[in-house]
Structure formats: structure tokens, C-alpha cells
Amino acid sequence: MAKREALKILKKAGIVLTAEEKKRFAAVDFGLGRIREIGLEMLVYVNTPRYCAKELVLLPRQTCPEHLHPKIDESNPGKQETFRCRWGIVYLYVPGPPTPKIHARLPKGKEDCFKVRHEIVLRPGQQYTLAPETLHWFQAGPRGAVVSEFSSLSIDSRDVFTDPEIQEWRRRAPIIDEIQR
Amino acid sequence: MAKREALKILKKAGIVLTAEEKKRFAAVDFGLGRIREIGLEMLVYVNTPRYCAKELVLLPRQTCPEHLHPKIDESNPGKQETFRCRWGIVYLYVPGPPTPKIHARLPKGKEDCFKVRHEIVLRPGQQYTLAPETLHWFQAGPRGAVVSEFSSLSIDSRDVFTDPEIQEWRRRAPIIDEIQR
Numbered sequence: 001m002a003k004r005e006a007l008k009i010l011k012k013a014g015i016v017l018t019a020e021e022k023k024r025f026a027a028v029d030f031g032l033g034r035i036r037e038i039g040l041e042m043l044v045y046v047n048t049p050r051y052c053a054k055e056l057v058l059l060p061r062q063t064c065p066e067h068l069h070p071k072i073d074e075s076n077p078g079k080q081e082t083f084r085c086r087w088g089i090v091y092l093y094v095p096g097p098p099t100p101k102i103h104a105r106l107p108k109g110k111e112d113c114f115k116v117r118h119e120i121v122l123r124p125g126q127q128y129t130l131a132p133e134t135l136h137w138f139q140a141g142p143r144g145a146v147v148s149e150f151s152s153l154s155i156d157s158r159d160v161f162t163d164p165e166i167q168e169w170r171r172r173a174p175i176i177d178e179i180q181r
Numbered sequence: 182m183a184k185r186e187a188l189k190i191l192k193k194a195g196i197v198l199t200a201e202e203k204k205r206f207a208a209v210d211f212g213l214g215r216i217r218e219i220g221l222e223m224l225v226y227v228n229t230p231r232y233c234a235k236e237l238v239l240l241p242r243q244t245c246p247e248h249l250h251p252k253i254d255e256s257n258p259g260k261q262e263t264f265r266c267r268w269g270i271v272y273l274y275v276p277g278p279p280t281p282k283i284h285a286r287l288p289k290g291k292e293d294c295f296k297v298r299h300e301i302v303l304r305p306g307q308q309y310t311l312a313p314e315t316l317h318w319f320q321a322g323p324r325g326a327v328v329s330e331f332s333s334l335s336i337d338s339r340d341v342f343t344d345p346e347i348q349e350w351r352r353r354a355p356i357i358d359e360i361q362r
Contacts, residue, residue, distance in 0.1 A: 014195025016267070016305035046263045046310060046331055051232040053263065053331035082227045082234065086197070124197035129227060129361075150227055150234035150331060180310075 002027040006041035006057040006144075013087035013146040015055060017043065030065055030161070031169025037107045040064045044154070048180045052154040056083075056147040058090070058140035063107060066093075066114050066137035066162040072155060078132025081151035085122035088145030092120040092128055092138040104139040113163035122147075135162070153179065183208040187222035187238040187325075194268035194327040196236060198224065211246055211342070212350025218288045221245045225335070229361045233335040237264075237328040239271070239321035244288060247274075247295050247318035247343040253336060259313025262332035266303035269326030273301040273309055273319040285320035294344035303328075316343070334360065 007022060017025060025043045029035035041057040058064065069079035083092060091103045096118030103121070106114055116135045120128050130136055138147075157175040161167050188203060198206060206224045210216035222238040239245065250260035264273060272284045277299030284302070287295055297316045301309050311317055319328075338356040342348050 014268075018306040021306060045265060045308060048261065048310075050261050050333040051263075051331055053234065053265075053329075080229065080231050082232075084226060084234075087195075125199040125202060127226060129229075148234075148329075150232055152231040 002029075002035045002039060002059060003041060005059055009057050009059070009087070009144045010055070010146060015086065015146060017055075030163075030166045031173065032163075032165060034107070036062060038063050038065050038110070044178065046180065047154050047178060049153050052079075052149075052151045054149040054151075054154070056149055058088070058138070058145045058147070060142050060144045061105060061140060062144070063104065063139040064137055065110075065166060066116065066135055067159045067166075068133055068135045070133060070158055070160055072158060076153065079152050079154055080130065080132050081149055082127055082129040083122065083138070084127035084148045084150065085124055086146040086148055087124055088143050089141030090122040090138050090145045090147055091141070092122055092136065094118050094120060094128075094130065094134060094136050103141070110163065113161075115162055155179075183210075183216045183220060183240060184222060186240055190238050190240070190268070190325045191236070191327060196267065196327060198236075211344075211347045212354065213344075213346060215288070217243060219244050219246055219291070225359065227361065228335050228359060230334050233260075233330075233332045235330040235332075235335070237330055239269070239319070239326045239328070241321060241323050241325045242286060243325070244285065244320040245318055246291075246347060247297065247316055248340045248347075249314050249316045251314060251339055251341055253339060257334065260333050260335060261311065261313050262330055263308055263310040264303065264319070265308035265329040265331065266305050267327040267329055268305055269324050270322030271303040271319050271326045271328055272322070273303055273317065275299050275301060275309075275311065275315060275317050284322070291344065294342075294347075296343055336360075 045053040098117035099119035226234040279298035280300035
């Protein structure tokens with residue numbers, strides 16, 4: 001079970017969650033039913049109109065599919081976020097000159113859904129900040145990874161995915177954003 | 182040396198910094214010259230107009246002195262922040278009914294500079310969010326502590342301390358706020 005394996009990775013990384021948080025900790029398969037390839041495990045620590053922080057876990061070689069955070073309105077140009085690798089290795093892909101031989105393995109049959117191919121390698125202690133409206137996707141190395149995400153307000157329901165199958169899943173099963181004061 | 186000891190605590194907590202970050206990691210004595218009692222070690226991971234994240238380290242029984250984050254202007258009601266304990270124990274004090282027998286030991290001769298006495302105990306995985314303009318101070322337990330701070334934009338130069346000696350030090354040695362895009 002992906003959630004249980006991700007909790008083990010968090011433990012290896014030395015990151016402590018409370019009992020309540022372990023329940024809330026969620027595995028997401030983006031509606032594709034192949035979570036060990038395309039998926040993500042995560043916990044939102046705090047999400048307010050002014051900032052957001054999450055812990056993300058990737059199983060070995062698990063991929064967070066390509067997406068971007070669009071402009072919301074005049075006061076919110078879209079989510080800006082910083083990924084900080086805490087444990088393991090993360091291969092992050094962003095717009096820019098395509099890296100000739102990327103480390104990530106593209107999920108079979110989904111190659112067209114991973115358009116940006118400029119590779120950033122994040123090892124523990126390394127971080128990268130993404131501007132709003134920037135296409136990105138990422139994959140863990142062979143042992144998995146833990147990534148702290150620091151950002152502006154997170155409105156997951158507004159994320160735009162490259163994979164039309166994921167977009168269709170989002171229409172069928174709308175997300176309810178949880179925003180604190 | 183406080184910085185070296187704090188880096189050891191981070192290591193025990195399993196938190197990895199890059200070589201560059203270890204250089205930037207700073208010990209602050211608030212101008213009082215008694216850093217083992219009143220002080221803080223910290224690293225700013227990211228500070229943009231939209232969000233901020235820091236790692237804070239406290240040596241055993243070290244105290245971050247009482248302060249608040251004032252309103253900046255019409256668009257910024259003051260810094261809102263979430264403290265998440267990652268390692269050790271933190272005793273956090275906020276406005277509210279004074280806790281009869283607090284765990285923290287007040288620094289000698291500075292008792293009047295710690296006015297709020299409502300105790301919140303944070304163990305690993307526990308967190309607490311502070312509204313802007315809320316007086317607060319905190320002290321680590323006997324082994325020290327590591328605290329992740331998630332917040333809105335941090336403008337340290339505007340912090341208001343209860344201790345007039347710290348306020349005076351701030352006037353003599355103004356802080357230059359580092360804000361990224």
C-alpha cells in the first residue's frame with residue numbers, strides 16, 4: 001500500500017507526524033490507477049490565504065505528473081512554490097533547454113504528457129523555486145524522496161495538468177480546497 | 182560556539198543543509214551577549230513577498246525573546262507564522278490565561294521582558310499558528326529544539342521586542358532584510 005510505504009520513507013527521513021496527521025496523510029493516484037508510477041503522497045501542514053507548507057513523499061521512481069499553477073485573479077498571479085529536498089533524490093523538470101539524457105524514466109504510454117525536459121537534480125538540502133504558471137513535473141530516484149514544499153496559497157482544484165486523462169478525472173471528482181484562516 | 186552546537190542539533194534531527202547554507206546559518210544574541218540563555222540560531226530557506234520558510238534551532242534552554250510582528254501597511258497586516266516542532270521540545274508562550282507553573286526558566290534580571298505566560302508545549306510533529314501582532318516568546322527543553330517556521334513575508338527589521346535593551350540594539354545595528362523575488 002502506497003501510503004504505508006510513504007510513511008516508512010518519512011520515518012527513515014526522520015520526519016515526525018502526529019497520529020492525526022498520519023490519518024490525514026494521503027496517497028494520490030491522479031485517477032490513473034497506477035500509483036507506483038504516477039502518484040504522490042502528501043500532508044498539508046498549513047494552508048492559509050498568506051502561505052502554505054506541505055510535506056511531499058515520492059516512492060522509488062514515483063512521478064508527480066506535469067502541471068502548472070495558473071493565475072487565479074488580480075490579487076493572486078498563481079501559486080509560487082519552493083521545493084526543498086529533505087531526503088533521497090528528486091529529478092525536477094522545468095521549461096528550458098531539454099537535458100540530453102534525463103535521469104527520469106517516462107511512464108509508458110504517457111510520454112507526450114511530459115513536455116518540459118530541462119532537468120534540475122535536487123539532493124538533500126537543495127531547493128528550487130518555481131514562478132507561477134510554470135509547467136513542471138518530478139520523479140524520485142531509486143530510494144524515493146521527501147520534499148518540503150513552501151508556497152503561497154495552494155488551490156489544488158485550479159491546477160492544470162498536461163495529461164487530458166488527469167484533467168478529465170478532476171472534472172469527475174472535484175477537489176474541495178481546504179484553506180485555513 | 183553556539184553556531185557549531187546548533188549545527189550538531191540539526192544533524193541529530195536529520196536535517197541536511199548545503200555547505201553554502203551552513204555558512205549562512207547564523208547565531209543571533211539580540212545584542213545581549215548572553216546567547217546561551219537568550220538567542221537563536223537560524224537559516225532562511227526562502228523569503229519572498231508571498232511566503233517565507235526558515236529553520237530555527239534553539240540550544241538547550243535557549244530562549245527566543247518576546248516580540249511581535251506589527252502591521253506593515255494596508256496590504257500586509259503583519260507576519261503570520263506557523264511553528265512546527267521537528268525535534269526536541271519547545272515551550273511557546275502566547276497571550277491567554279497565564280499557565281500556573283510554566284516549564285520555561287526566565288532569564289535572570291529579564292523577568293519583566295516576558296509578559297505573556299500562556300504555555301503551549303510543542304513536541305515533534307506538533308505545530309502552532311500565530312496571528313500577526315501577537316506577543317510571543319519560546320524556550321527549548323533540556324536537549325534543545327529544531328523548529329520549522331512557515332510564514333508570510335518576513336521583515337525582521339520591523340519586529341517589536343518587549344526588552345528595551347534589544348530595541349536599543351536594533352537601533353544601533355539595523356538589520357537589512359533579505360527579500361527574494
